[in-house]
Amino acid sequence: MKMIVEEINKANIEALKNKDSIAKTILSIVKNKIKLAEIDKRSKNEELQDADCVQILQKTIKELTEEKENYVKVNNTIEAENIEKQKHVLEKFLPKMMSSDEILAEIKKLPDTTVPTVMRHFKANFAGKVNMQDVNMVLKSL
Numbered sequence: 001m002k003m004i005v006e007e008i009n010k011a012n013i014e015a016l017k018n019k020d021s022i023a024k025t026i027l028s029i030v031k032n033k034i035k036l037a038e039i040d041k042r043s044k045n046e047e048l049q050d051a052d053c054v055q056i057l058q059k060t061i062k063e064l065t066e067e068k069e070n071y072v073k074v075n076n077t078i079e080a081e082n083i084e085k086q087k088h089v090l091e092k093f094l095p096k097m098m099s100s101d102e103i104l105a106e107i108k109k110l111p112d113t114t115v116p117t118v119m120r121h122f123k124a125n126f127a128g129k130v131n132m133q134d135v136n137m138v139l140k141s142l
Contacts, residue, residue, distance in 0.1 A: 004053040026086040054128030098130040103138045
């Protein structure tokens with residue numbers, strides 16, 4: 001759990017020092033979301049993992065994308081640009097996603113290539129490192 005959270009904390013301190021209000025705002029929001037998830041996990045006697053942090057980042061980026069689309073619809077380009085900058089700040093913390101070739105190679109290693117088995121395998125072993133829609137697309141192309 002420590003790696004992504006530490007990176008976000010360091011980036012937040014840098015944003016504060018550099019008076020970067022866009023980065024400071026989005027990093028504070030993400031830190032709060034992570035803290036809430038940590039409290040929730042602690043109440044269940046579990047520990048927050050990096051995969052949980054990645055999930056929070058991905059969800060926040062998705063929310064920002066939807067928000068940006070709404071600003072574009074009403075021709076508020078300044079806010080849309082700010083949201084795009086916020087997305088770039090968060091994308092730095094996401095791990096490199098698996099390519100289609102890597103997904104295919106992993107699927108070929110499996111003895112059972114039925115959809116539920118493959119999806120369970122990727123969810124258990126590659127959470128946050130693979131887009132499940134990509135896995136589904138590669139699986140259907142076989």
